[in-house]
Amino acid sequence: MTERNGSDNGKGVPERTDRGNDLKRRHYLTAATGAASLSVAGCLETVGSISGGSGGEGPITVGVLAPNPDSDFIGRSIVRGAEIGVKHANENGGIGGRDVELVVGDTNSSPLEGRRQYQRLVLEEGADVTVGVFTSEVLVNIIDDIAEQETIHLTAGAATTKVSQLVKEEYDKYKYHFRVGPNNDYDLGRNQIDFVDAMAPKAGWESIAVIAEDYEWTKKPWEVYQDQLPETDLDVALERRYPPATDDFSSLYNDVQESGADLAFISTAHTGTAALLDWSYPNRPEQPPQPQPFAFAGIHVPMQLPAYYDLVDGACRFAVTQTSATPTSEITSKTQPFVQDYQAQFQGSNPVYTGYHAYDAVDLFAHAVEETGTLDSDELIAFLEDVSFDGSAGTVAFYVKDHDYPHDLTYNVKDNVYFQWQENDDGEGVQEIVWPEKHATTEYVTPPWL
Template sequence: MADVPANEQQDENEGRLRRRSVLKYGGTGALAAGLAGCQTAENPVPGSNLRVEQENAGTEVDEGDGDAPLSGETVKIGVLAPMNLPLGVSMWKAAQMRRDIINDNGGILGAQVEVALGNTEVSPGTAQSEHQRLTVQEGCDFTVGIFLGSALLQTMPSIANQEAIHLTTGSADPRAGQLVSKSDPFGDTDEQSSYERFKYHFRVGPIHLLDLADAMLEFIENNKDEYGWEKAALLTENLGEFTPYAERLSERLSEVIDVPVEQRPGGVSDWSPLYNEIEDTGCDLAIIGMALGGTTAVNQWAQQQRDFEFGGIHVPAQAYSYWESTGGNVEHVFTMNAMTPQTSNTPQTQPFVEDYIERFDEVPIYTGPLTYDAMSVIKQGIEDTVDGEGMETLPDSDTIIPYLEEGTFTGGTVLPEAQFTPPDAKYAHEPQWTSMAETGVPVFQQWQMDPEVREDYGTMHSVAPSQNKTSDKTVPEWL
């Protein structure tokens, strides 16, 4: 996604070359989430009062004991987050929450966890400089976060130079995984292979844009008959961050559904001419990829009561406060997301949501649970390495990387088990993902009225896939 203008900031079958024992992970969310304003936690989540399970059982070490292998050490994790966006705030708060839970349960084999903030301000240059500050001046052992593909790509050389493991939890640009790959010379130099330079990058989520496009194709193909969709318009905002997604759909969507209208609009203030064309060609659906112009597009679609459905990847609609931001015009709009306040992707999803709300009095955006899970990956990666190598000191990045590459990570909030694509995949160190049918992600969230959840306010229900479905899809009364 391109940099967000000031007036929007507060409102709004590659990579799977071998099948391991578990091919499950996802995240989602497209490029970003939550460009809408401050969230509120007024009764967003029905269900139990369970708290987040403090830690998974299974370790033989009493981590509170002074004899724990890493007792007396500190693991410092830098969080690269755009704090002028709610999704950045969600990253930072989730990291603090996970830090507290780990430390309250004996740390990581006795080592205490610290977190340090790097405010990237939705700027690629700032992301790079903040990464250098966190790793060089602050002495962070790991970093997590980063939003925007351009910010991630500009930071990749710093990640390589500092040789500190970074786990992405915001950007979906596939080129990062391409740089890591052993099978692609994309980042090779005369002195060093691309893998050796960039192997320090891992993505916990979201799944990259090509996989997101494949998820969209799967959703359309599986549901078009039930929903009565025969023709669709493809509208992907003309932003560089959307390009891989737009190109994949442009290439393959017509194999699934008739596509008489295909455009990449940018800077549109009046959507009426384009909406007229969609109606004149008889389209049942507008398949979208929208961020900067998403709110204007939604408001005009609803206010003009256009004769087609509307959804796909809609960045602002992934934030809980978006109903209020649009005055309810977002009702019936659907978008990909990692999870919603209603879904139970894993046994930890709802406890995480409820604990987050209790701590911070707001609802997390998808970057929050992904950052929380990234901290868990760091914890398990260190523990597996110390155990496997028989160490009594904190291992360095080069020692940990093979354990991250081969590990299965459990107890997540988005999926219960996660693995990374192998080094020889075209897109390496990416979330393993096969399909929505197998993994349950991404979820397709639709804004609906549901008085059982909350009176006079929309609910972020999931309509697909079946594992995480919380409601049937609805259509506007004017259709």
């Protein structure tokens, strides 16, 4: 296996004596850096056939930014998806004959720590590309660093359009950012409208209560809801953005019930389990032991966790959420091979949506470098702006630079799926896709208490 050269620096990270030329080309920043990193390297002979970049004949380094990868399923899936991408690259001869290694920065979902870790990956670890970032606030806080380092970043998680708007306003400065997935917050809003408009007649939803956590990423979808829901046949009975610290939804659900809504139409990524439990089987003694009299669907990121059914004792049964892919789906010919490799490498566990996008980001970067024969950012940007690449979660293609959201993943309604937690004959929870029809594995089931 390829290993880092040099002695230990006292933090568990070997000194990078082969990166002298690389560090000279980096623009030094002011924030302090630190923390150990994970390294995944290939076992192939390095031939140094790729031009440009930093390491001469050394390995190509992929830097990954993820929140709490040791404990958080979102961050863990980002890192593991990238690991699979690096493993596949090395199994196929590396990139241009050069080994590929992975270094990881734990953002801790903190904008300040995210910036520290970005600087460490690029300045100390010599990352040739960075991928990941789940929290929109973190991405916004590192976009100026990405611009200053002139190093391509491939987002796999954060949805904010603030960075793509910067690309539009100051293209030459911010052109290094691309969003491999998911769709940006505006397009996630569009996807929600497309879903509820198509599913409502089948599910019997005539009126909805629009509910969203009050985070940065929901601001743009909320605007989309305001603009586009009036164009549907649905009656919007209630609209509410709830504070991030909310852990008791009984009052809100009383309002939903009084409004007569057929559906709690939710948007939640950082919170949501309390919202789910209070909808399905309230677990507080002052509440009646009965589910709420309305359906539950929308974007609910915690529900995407494959183990979620067991974690909440089946309380998510009949609830619906959006995602990029499920362990049993076949979005493209790459979906199942990636899932099976993930399961084999990580003891039967399954990726969540960030894992698919992180894998696609590494795979796309390898493809771009192989096709262009260079690590030069300007040449890679030109290639990426015109790419149409089959990923595990759908086709990866980017909006052009004169679009409202340049370098964001283009919206393809058929590449975004909604699944319902259902129970199989063995009493196990399964993620059954109910929309769109192209990928559906079963029909939507109305909760039996409605």
